[in-house]
Amino acid sequence: MSTTIRLSPEVIDHFKAGGRGWQTRIDEALREWIGKHGTG
Secondary structure, X not given: OOOOOOOOHHHHHHHHOOOOOHHXXXXXXXXXXXXXXXXX
């Protein structure tokens, strides 16, 4: 699935600094957050 979200420049810069796969890493970080905090 593809969607568009707005993220702060700091978040984008942080993940892009890790090189290729930055969008996947954002997805992984969000999945981890959901696992810790539930779906609401």
